[in-house]
Amino acid sequence: MTLITDSGDRLDDLALDLDGRLVRPDDADWDVARTAWHLDVDQRPAAVAQVASVRDVSAVVDAARELGLTVAAQSTGHNAAPLGDLAGTILVRTGAMRGVEIDPDRRIARVEAGAWWADVTTAAAEHGLAALAGSSHDVGVAGYVLGGGASWLLRSHGLAANTVVALDVVTADGRARRVDADHEPDLFWALRGGGGDFAVVTHIELRLFPIASVVAGVLFFPLERAEEVLQAWRRWLPSVPDEVTSVGRILNFPPLPDLPPQLAGNSFAVVEVCCQLTEAEVDALLVPLRALGPAIDTVHVTPMTELSLLHMDPPGPVPGIGDGRLLHALDEDGISAFVAATLAAGSELLSAELRQLGGAAGRRPADGGAVASFDADLLMFAVGITPVPEAVPVVRAAIMSVQEALRPWWTGGSYLNFAEEPRTPDELFGEETAARLRAVKAAVDPTGLIRSNHPVR
Ligand SMILES: Cc1cc2nc3c(=O)[nH]c(=O)nc-3n(C[C@H](O)[C@H](O)[C@H](O)COP(=O)(O)OP(=O)(O)OC[C@H]3O[C@@H](n4cnc5c(N)ncnc54)[C@H](O)[C@@H]3O)c2cc1C
Structure with a gap:
């Protein structure tokens, strides 16, 4: 690779050539340009290219190659943490391309x-x-x-x-x-x-x-009933058809003024459901869970545009860390281990959840790509807010304690999107798929010019 020694000149040329913008450390909006959705990920790339066209992307890739830099694409930065040190990398931000x-x-x-x-x-x-x-x-x-x-x-x-x-x-x-x-x-x-x-x-x-709407919502129970509720959810899972996706979860809402008063500062065990069934069918299906007497029941006909509210994710960027693993089905001891570890972590965790897999998620289509299904029954994810740097090790320890408690049920695998810490390719893809992915990488990007948060080699 030929390196251009005057990288400033080459970057100046690139800046002039872009339909979008090249933002560099001396620019007034540098801190905004380099900020990820995960606010505490301190991204310090060589430059941020706010691309506006395909032509821009080609220009950035060409410049990076000539300068001996690498390129990392990022849309929002929801999974920015595993990217690591970005010195020597042009961060390609696609936020201006939302058509x-x-x-x-x-x-x-x-x-x-x-x-x-x-x-x-x-x-x-x-x-x-x-x-x-x-x-x-x-x-x-x-x-x-x-x-x-x-x-x-x-x-x-x-x-x-x-x-x-x-x-x-x-x-x-x-x-x-x-x-x-x-x-x-x-x-x-x-x-x-x-x-x-x-x-x-x-x-x-x-x-x-x-699909215009589904029947979806949340059953909230007081935190003290977490063991009873999540055991009931576990027993209920085998009766659920593929038209239903559910989550069993423990939630600690922070005392924020924008949250509804019945939630702010309170903790719950919850079951979230999304059902492509009639309301009557959902009512029949939920009988064993509603028999437990939820404190709040929000299950209702939900237009698809409203479904993004179901999981109660933060409305915008936050400082926080999370991580997840793929699990085999939990038996009674597994749920007890999940509940005990999550309760012990207390409010260090905003949420610890178990997403139900199976159904079509477990069936690999014949023409599927590298990851087309999950060979697992549940997807766990735990997350906490880190408003100050000192909170990071505390939240990380809390997440690890839940993962450790569930180790006997871990499949050995992780789901790339829920892996917010670095992982080995074998853990994300399995050995055979990881080897094939490395071969594709070697064919299309032999010098490793393109970087991702979860590299295949
Ligand atoms: C609040 C929240 C809710 C979530 N909910 C879900 C969920 O319901 N289901 C689920 O499966 N996941 C979920 N996730 C995980 C999410 O799917 C991952 O974080 C995913 O990586 C986000 O994509 P992004 O483009 O927003 O993130 P980014 O951090 O911008 O991108 C992540 C990686 O994707 C690649 N990438 C992005 N853009 C490009 C591009 N143009 N070209 C090449 N590579 C690119 C890069 O490798 C990059 O490092 C959630 C995460 C959060 C924080």
């Missing part, structure tokens, strides 16, 4: 790489259509689908990565390429679940589904 086009006849959304899920769900809902969106309105479509994508329709429709029909990308050679089942099939396979290590994605085309 969404819906083709209602083909039921396809064409989405720019910086789009949030809210952009897609709102546009699709105008046509009575729905995508396999993340739980939160501001999660980036790109990172989410590249990593797999576990939506509220996970057990009925499988992973969101399986709905990708094509991607437009810029590879390490600066070339814009169309990637689908017939063009660059190895790259198409890798980008569906293998993460963002292979190319900078500029557009994604996704299948949509004719």
Whole structure:
């Protein structure tokens, strides 16, 4: 690789050439430009390229290659923590590219790489259509689908990565390429679940589904009843059809003025449900859980645009750390271990949850990508807020204590999107898939110009 010695001049040229902006450490908006959704991730790249077009992405990749720098793509920074040291990297931020086009006849959304899920769900809902969106309105479509994508329709429709029909990308050679089942099939396979290590994605085309609403909501119980409630949820799971995706969870709401007064500063054991059934069918299904007498019951017919409120994720960027693992089904001892460890962690954790897998989430489609299903029954995730740096080790220890308590039920695997700490490729993908992903990486990016939060080698 030829290195240009006067990197300042080359970056000046790049800045002039972009439709978007190149922000550098001396610029007034440097701190805003480098901030991730996870506010406590202190990103210090060589420069931030706020790209506005495919041409911009190619220009940044070419400049990085000439300067001996690397490139990391980021839409929102929801999973910024594992990226690590960014010195020597141009951070490509796609936030200016949030366009969404819906083709209602083909039921396809064409989405720019910086789009949030809210952009897609709102546009699709105008046509009575729905995508396999993340739980939160501001999660980036790109990172989410590249990593797999576990939506509220996970057990009925499988992973969101399986709905990708094509991607437009810029590879390490600066070339814009169309990637689908017939063009660059190895790259198409890798980008569906293998993460963002292979190319900078500029557009994604996704299948949509004719779903206008679901029956969804939360059953809240006092925290003291966590063991009883989550054991009942565990016993209830085998009776649940694939049209239902549920979460068992312990939540400690901080005492914030914007939260409803009945939630602020209070702790609960909750069961969240999203059902593609009639209200009467849901009422029948929920009998054993409602028999426990929830303090609050919000289950109601929910338009798809409202579904992003169900999981009660933070409305915007926060300082916090989280991490998750894939689990086998928990028996009585497993639930007791989860409850005991989460209660012991107390308010250091905002939330510890168990997402129900199985159904379509466990069935690998024949034409699936690198990660197309989960060989697990539950997905655990624990998260805490870290308003000051001293909170980081405390919250990390709390998360690890819950993971440690569940070790006997751990499958040995992790889900890329819920891994907010570095992981080995073998743990994320399994040995065979990790080896195939490394081969794709070697073919499309032999010098490692493109970096991701979960590199495959
Ligand atoms: C509050 C919250 C709620 C969540 N809910 C869900 C959920 O319901 N289901 C679920 O499955 N996950 C969920 N997640 C996890 C989420 O899917 C991951 O954090 C995902 O990485 C977010 O994608 P992003 O683009 O917003 O993040 P970013 O941090 O911007 O990107 C993460 C990685 O994706 C890759 N990437 C992003 N853009 C590009 C691009 N243009 N080209 C190439 N690579 C790119 C890069 O490797 C990057 O490091 C949630 C996370 C949070 C914090």
